[in-house]
Amino acid sequence: KTANSLILVIFILGLFVLGIASILYYYFSMEAASLSLSNLWFGFLLGLLCFLDNSSFKNDVKEESTKYLLLTSIVLRILCALVERISGYVRHRPTLLTTVEFLELVGFAIASTTMLVEKSLSVILLVVALAMLIIDLRMKSFLAIPNLVIFAVLLFFSSLETPKNPVAFACFFICLITDPFLDIYFSGLSVTERWKPFLYRGRICRRLSVVFTGMIELTFFILSAFKLRDTHLWYFVIPGFSIFGIFWMICHIIFLLTLWGFHTKL
Template identity: 75%
Template sequence: MCRSLRYCVSHCLHAAMTRLEEANREVNMHSSVRYLGYLARISLLVAICMGLYVRWEQTEDALILVIFILGLFILGIASILYYYFSMEAASLSLSNLWFGFLLGLLCFIDNSKFKYDVKEEATKYLLVSAISIRTMCALVERICGYVRHRPTLLKSGEFLELVGFSIASTVMLVQKSISIILLVTAFALIIIDLRMKSFLALPNLGTFTILTPLMFFPSLGIPVNAYALSCFFCCIISEPFLDVYFSGLSVTERWKPYLYRGRICRRFSVISVGLIEVLFFILAAFKLSDLNLWYFVIPGFSIFGIFWLICHIIFLITLWGFHTKLNDCHKVYYTHRSDNSLDRVMASKGMRHFCLISERLVFFSLLATAILGAVSWQVS
């Protein structure tokens, strides 16, 4: 009897200690991954500080020194908010905004006169190390299952970094600054596209990656620090890119932030899409005046323009009908919330069949846009 009791007690203690060791090992691993993320941030901070110091040292511009000191002061405030007042959201928001702004300054301040300086070379290595560590941290987090995927279009940290980068572009002329802001907006849409796992997400990312350094910045005629630019884009895009594979959210879960929006917001999105398409068509028409082969391009634009108009008018009507059916689904869902889920209501209303039918329409709309763009935007 005593032996049996002793055996049971020892077995329970052994099982408890084994479980405790596994838990400690898991906690230690999670802490290591978190420290890896801190290391990436520290590398980025040191790179930004060193880069701004080099620019101030070489140009003797007092404004750079003021921005540098102000940046350190604001990051100090963010640290105080985080560690002493437990205001984690405010601290991270402030730091993300300033990281984006300071990285933007590194990108747009000309470094051609001192790009072979030792401190500038060290800045480049630190930026590359920040990219590598940030990507490795994101990958390890997802492999170990430490990331809880939630339906979101754009995280607040990503949004604030993009805003900070856009603000930094105001050091240039207005026209070039607007171009940079539009580029950042396109990048934000690509992030959303990756999170939604659309079939054109990866091709869009590849096209953006190729055209931005080869065509966009050379057309603006501005010197850009390629290392700082790569660091900014890679650090933001790494998580959405990895989530294309690691995220296990269903289609409706990924689109939940949009599907559960109010009626006015969703209607406004349809109107915005229509306005963007009209703007594209107008710009394509104005672009015809810059071409030498107008006698060849104008007939092509007329033919494919009619095809484009037909496809996109039908597309907008279909999209409006989709939202009308979605509003009906919301009414049923909120009336019988305890009995149904929105997925089940949408299935009963034939939304899946409606979307499958609309796939070809979307394909022809994209094809018409590509053809019209190829006809209009040519080298003059």
């Protein structure tokens, strides 16, 4: 009964969003707002499919049909992006995240609020990491492909808690990754052109980004140190962590100082 009520609520919300998007598009000529609302709803809907417990529908024909439709959408998304780039219909512009990617990520993060607070925060951090990965691929950094492989392995093949519907999660992940991944080969933008959205921002904004990066790295180091309490081989782990931790801190401090000096002279 609860599952049927939830499906009914989602169906009504879908009709409501579709109605608003149609009104904005056809009656007010607000195409951007209509498409943005649709993308936000698409990310939210995929998030619900990922995190809601569908064990009661495991052997249902509709559930199997949904999985096949999601797999079909993955294939069509990849083929469409590939054909567009081979045919030369894509005009590459310097950007970090497109509006479609940002809204779908936001919708997915909003859908995670249906879970417990701790799990919801984990999903939100995962969404942020996925956004950083998309930016990394679009900037064609040296470790972009290894980062993508490690990220995918940690998501689908590690001991991390997997979503209730891995097919929906794979659909969300692949649909977002396809464009920046293909642009590694097809995009002809130079390094300076790719970094324009960041380099053309104000000096204060760039410096704040360096400070924010330093705070994230410091938080990571502190949390890693606290994690050592759970180990039994402390006489091996703590000396090793101390030695390599000092080396890690020196390298990252040099990196942050260099980055700060670069933004100061820019």
